[in-house]
Amino acid sequence: MAAAIAVAMAIVPVCGWGKVVRAKSTQSSGVLTLECDSVDFRPDLVRVYGRIVGTPHTSHRIDSLSVEYPVKKASTDIDGVDMKRWFQWEDEGELPVEIDFPPMKKSERMDINAVTPRGVAGWRIILNNKR
Numbered sequence: 001m002a003a004a005i006a007v008a009m010a011i012v013p014v015c016g017w018g019k020v021v022r023a024k025s026t027q028s029s030g031v032l033t034l035e036c037d038s039v040d041f042r043p044d045l046v047r048v049y050g051r052i053v054g055t056p057h058t059s060h061r062i063d064s065l066s067v068e069y070p071v072k073k074a075s076t077d078i079d080g081v082d083m084k085r086w087f088q089w090e091d092e093g094e095l096p097v098e099i100d101f102p103p104m105k106k107s108e109r110m111d112i113n114a115v116t117p118r119g120v121a122g123w124r125i126i127l128n129n130k131r
Helices: 002-015
Strands: 019-029 033-042 047-051 063-069 077-079 093-100 109-116 119-127
Touching: 033 109, 033 119
Parallel strands: none
Antiparallel strands: 019 033, 019 119, 033 047, 047 093, 063 109, 077 093, 109 119
């Protein structure tokens, strides 16, 4: 029991290293829509939390993702869908995603490009940096 408490106490401070910033707005253009909830700027990665939106009962695929602003970097991982694999929207037409990028400095906005077989989607995320 004491060992479990010691491990929990060691893990808790690590969680506080990142800076989670709520999204003020998201603008989408192209073939896919992203609705961003927040962005977590950590020392080891930047994680974008949100959902992609599409027409229910249709399919789509994301082949690659890259952030273009503040610096150009390719995505390292995406949870919710698999890169280069077709997925389908269910009744709601929304899929929750977590998109990881290499670490970068906190910014007021992020521009992300999603390459798909049906064209490129552009997503501009405006972040609410005020506390």
